Amino acid sequence: MAEFGELGARAAQLPCQPGVYIMKDAAGRVIYVGKANSLRSRVRSYFQPANSHTPKVLRLRESIADLEFIVTSSELEALILECTLIKRHQPRYNVRLKDEKRYPFIRVGLNEEFPTVTTVRRIAQDGARYFGPYTSSWAMHETLDLLRRLFPYRTCGEDMERHRERACLYYHIRRCPGPCIGACTREEYREIVDQLCLFLEGKGAQVLRGLRNRMAAAAEALQYERAASLRDQIQAVERVIERQKVVSASLTDHDVIAFARSNGSACVQVFFLREGFLIGREYFVLEGTSEEQDSEILGSFLEQFYSEAAHIPAEVIVPQVPDSALVIASWLRERRGRKVTVKVPHRGEKRDLLHMAQENATATLASLRAEWEADEGRAVTSLEELRTQLGLAETPARIECYDISNIQGNHAVG
Incomplete structure (x- = not known):
């Protein structure tokens, strides 16, 4: 020093x-x-x-x-x-996000002629659309499975200019519209992808309007099979939207952020509200919080989360004024391209939502702490067993392994 x-x-x-x-x-x-x-x-x-x-x-x-x-x-x-x-x-x-790896995103390749839908861990300025981040890879893949059923899209790397003679299995089970065999045009495929993006944005009502208009146009053109397919798609989307929690018709584009602290750990809960629906939630664990003020923790999280977030909402609801609040609001406005408000509600439905997010953060942190303590207990037990088996005087604090190579038992290196 x-x-x-x-x-x-x-x-x-x-x-x-x-x-x-x-x-x-x-x-x-x-x-x-x-x-x-x-x-x-x-x-x-x-x-x-x-x-x-x-x-x-x-x-x-x-x-x-x-x-x-x-x-x-x-x-x-x-x-x-x-x-x-x-x-x-x-x-x-x-103060930093506990998991050092980058969180995954869903990438929609709008810069491609026939856009693909993939998963990535880094946002690039390549003309594609990104949705996320997702803290759970499992939840993200569940979302992709749902999207595939509602809005069939291609997953292959085929050259769409060279039409195949036969379609793959996904086409036959209605998980791909078959652009590789010319079963759908570029415009029709783009419509599917546009609907998929709107759905990920939480704009379910707009998705349904578009599908109903296409169904009516197909029926008017006497394309009854296509109209029936669109009708089935509409019903599937409606079933999914019905399962989403209706929060408020007035909260159209908001993130609600609350956090809980316990024994040096902090868990942040984020609710995503779009068009009055709670379309999703994610939690994040922070390190380095033990002696920080709540305002410092909140400010650090906002900076790290929204530097990666694919969508910046019109309003961010928080439990208190974060550190550097004016600078953060200016930065969010610059990232979004439009005004962003960071608001601390004191009454009404926004306050109720904040309370709900707070309760979820507290419950999640309690669950995580139980998992961490169980893992720590198993580690201590395992090390004690290792000490006994090896006849060590003390429990090992560090274990080193060395890998070697040799030629038929000779010339060892490593």
Whole structure:
């Protein structure tokens, strides 16, 4: 650790401009990333007398060996850069999503002539549409199975310009419209994909209107078999929509976010409301929250979640004002291209929804903690059994394995 005097002197020389500061330990690892409207004021505060800091900041301060900074043109730009660096380095003293892997998305290849529907873990600026993130791969694949039944789409990598003589099994079981054999035109296939995207956006009423119009047009053109197929599709979509929970006709495009904390862990619950329906929910576990204020946890989550989210709603409902609320709202507006409101409701149906999300976050965290404790108990039992079997004096704290190769028992390497 560098002397506080040296670090304090360096902090005093930082510019009074917006930016990001990066703290490293003696091994060169990034241990904390922060943003500031004034780099000098913010970083100098870390080197004030110890009685003005939380235990977490004191531990951080003891670990700092080096300090870097990046000046930005605005506080908004600093927020974006901070979020990028936290995801890249996963600093131990930052609030961060527990699962380091990227969450999966559904990708609809609208940039393709006959769009495919696939799963990815990274959003690219390639003209495709992305939906997610999903915290559960199982839930995402369940969604894909449902979409396949409601809006049959191709999953093959066939060249659509070279028509096949025979269709695959998916065509015969009505899970693909068969563009590879010319059973549907490019325009007809695109209509299916457009309906699929609207359904994923939660615009069920718009999907049904489109399907009914197509059914009426088919019947008028005496295409009775196609009209009957569209009728069956309409009924299937209606059954799915009926199972969705009606929340409010006035809440058309909202995310409701609440979180619970217990013994150093935090669980965030997100409800997705579209056209008055609760179309889905996801939970996220955060690390590094034990000594943080609720407003700091909420602000960090909003930054990390919406930096990856495929859709930004018109309004985000939260339990309290997050850190850097105005900057976050400006950033969300920039990402969405239209106004975004971050609101703390005090009464009415929005408050009731927030309470419901809070209860779900509390219940989810309790369930997760029970799982973690059970896993920890099994690990302790297994290590104790290993100690007994190997005749060790103490329970092993670390186990190393070495792989070697040899040629018929000789020339071992590894």
